[in-house]
Amino acid sequence: MMLDIQSVRLFVLAVDLGNLTRVAEAAGTVQPAVSQRLKALEAQLGRRLLERSPRFVRTTADGGAFLVHARALLAAHDAALAFASEPAVRFSIGASEHALGVRLEEALRLVRASLPPNAAIAVRMGRSQAIRAAFDEGEFDAAIIRREGGGGDGEVIGTDPLGWRGGAQSAPSGDAVPLASLGAPCSVREVAIRALDRARRPWREAFTGGSCAVLLAGVRAGLGIAPMGRAGSGGAPDVGQALGLPALPVSDIVLFARAGSRPVAAAVRALEAGVKAALR
DSSP, X not given: OOOOHHHHHHHHHHHHHSOHHHHHHHHTSOHHHHHHHHHHHHHHHTSOOEEEOSSOEEEOHHHHHHHHHHHHHHHHHHHHHTTSOSOOOEEEEEEETTTTGGGHHHXXXXXXXXXXXXXXXXXXXXXXXHHXXXXXXXXXXXXXXXXXXXXXXXXXXXXXXXXXXXXSOOOOTTSOEXXXXXOSSOHHHHHHHXXXXXXXXXEEEEEEOSSHHHHHHHHXXXXXXXXXXXXXXXXXXXXXXXXXOOOOOEEEEEEEEOOOSHHHHHHHHHXXXXXXXXXX
């Protein structure tokens, strides 16, 4: 019996993404085709690997056991292909901190799975305006930014609500809100300040972090309250309503890409699927 590598790869993607529609997007195919190949794999093994519902996919006990072998099989297969004489694929990504933040790993896992084993991947995180400018100058194959205002360029691949992310500390009514941010210039910071000013809530600069990971560390240490998206904060709780802070808007998450080759095009699709998964 010989297993179909592509079907095994789709099984691993299904486990990682938890949704067959996302798997189809990452693989550049359609959901019925994914379902058919997974059913064929289960029939070949004589085991049910996945429990499916319209909203989620998860492994059965047999599926969890098979997952270990599936990952090992794919790793060995990809390592064998590394002997090929084709030049290494290079894929560069620019991403806004407030678009992906601490959820970057999910997207990178799918990008890696979509590329040949000898591919080189480069990622630079930063502010949306700087990332967009660098993409326009040709520095990235793909860019993910957060857009607070309008604009018709790029592909809107999802939305992400802003919220006030805080720890156990509170900001009593009348006290200056201890603002934690990436520092100026930052569109998320500007949106938050405008909302506080409209609500006539005083604020003070309490903590500045160089990344979303640092920002979250400061927030959890009680150093301030940060305006952050759900994805960028890794789903940290929104304390805004409890603290009487003004509501913050929903932002567009936008993809810019240039696919110069089939491997890069596949990586762009995988990046898009990974970001959508992070935004769920």
